[in-house]
Amino acid sequence: MMQEKSLRLIADRFKVLSDPLRLALLHRLKEGERTVSTLVEETDASQANVSKHLQILRRAGLVERRKEGLSAWYSIVDPSIFEICDLVCGRLAEQYQEDLAAIGQMHADDN
Secondary structure, three states: OOOHHHHHHHHHHHHHOOOHHHHHHHHHHHOOOEEHHHHHHHHOOOHHHHHHHHHHHHHOOOEEEEEEOOEEEEEEOOOOHHHHHHHHHHHHHHHHHHHHHHHHHHHHHHO
């Protein structure tokens, strides 16, 4: 049985991934290093909001920041995070296909 401390750490990691903007930021950073300004443009979020969520991702050890002049550049530290996303997305796609098939069958039964 897992210890409560371990369960809390796992739950905390899932909390970090539970925000759509943080997922969008990770997705953009998967393509390569970005500045805050670039991430603001790409996500249509405010600079303050992007910075806040990048800080959360940084504290969680998922991204790192590099200062260059007045710009802060962010990049992925832990690419294994995308394995979790791929698993979830794959399962959601399977469920979606199953739901579509069930709807199609219901429609065929009505005719």
